[in-house]
Amino acid sequence: MSTVEAPEDTEVGEEEALAGLRRQAQHLIAELTGPVRRIRLRSGPTVLEIEWHPETVTRADVPSSPVMVDAPPVPGSPAASAPPAAPGRAAVRAPIVGTFYRSPEPGASPFVAVGDLVRPGQAVAIVEAMKLMNEVTADRAGRVVAILVEDGQSVEYDQPLVELDPA
Numbered sequence: 001m002s003t004v005e006a007p008e009d010t011e012v013g014e015e016e017a018l019a020g021l022r023r024q025a026q027h028l029i030a031e032l033t034g035p036v037r038r039i040r041l042r043s044g045p046t047v048l049e050i051e052w053h054p055e056t057v058t059r060a061d062v063p064s065s066p067v068m069v070d071a072p073p074v075p076g077s078p079a080a081s082a083p084p085a086a087p088g089r090a091a092v093r094a095p096i097v098g099t100f101y102r103s104p105e106p107g108a109s110p111f112v113a114v115g116d117l118v119r120p121g122q123a124v125a126i127v128e129a130m131k132l133m134n135e136v137t138a139d140r141a142g143r144v145v146a147i148l149v150e151d152g153q154s155v156e157y158d159q160p161l162v163e164l165d166p167a
Contacts, residue, residue: 014046021048022132089145091160092138098129100149100161112162116144124162127155142166 021041025048028039040049094100102110102125112124118138125136142164149161 017043017046018048018130021046022130025050088166090140090142090164090166091148092124092136092162092164094127094155094157094159094161095136096127096129096134097157098127098134098155100151100153100155101126101128101133102147102151104133112144112147114144114147118142118144118164136161138162138164140164140166 021043024041025039028041038050040047042048102112104111104126111126112118112122118124119141120138122138123135124138124144126133127136128134144162145165146163147161148163149155149159155161
């Protein structure tokens, strides 16, 4: 576990401190060369702790999407009750708990629509978590056959968002 302590500043509001800690976490993760299991950052009374679960890691050198330690999945949540993808189809899943958006900003065209071809690494949606916009990308090529979540709907970690037919 890595622990980084930011200088204490009683003038900084809790929300500003949390935003600063998120920026520090992103910067720290980008600089690390090995796998990350847990990070804990503190600024005064504000603490941000992120943990990756080893069973979800797909590559040894890259951590899977983080899960906030203080936000465990709720039994009966959409992620727990979501059906698996149809045979031969793949699902693009939520990398984090948050709010699902099909477009980069209100009024903009959606990232993808049913029938679109996507390539690996292409953005298909965003999930907003703690005022941060997290891009959701396809991990494989395919044709979008279904958008499984309504725009603005809350999603859980690992919940299927977009269903793809292999291309």
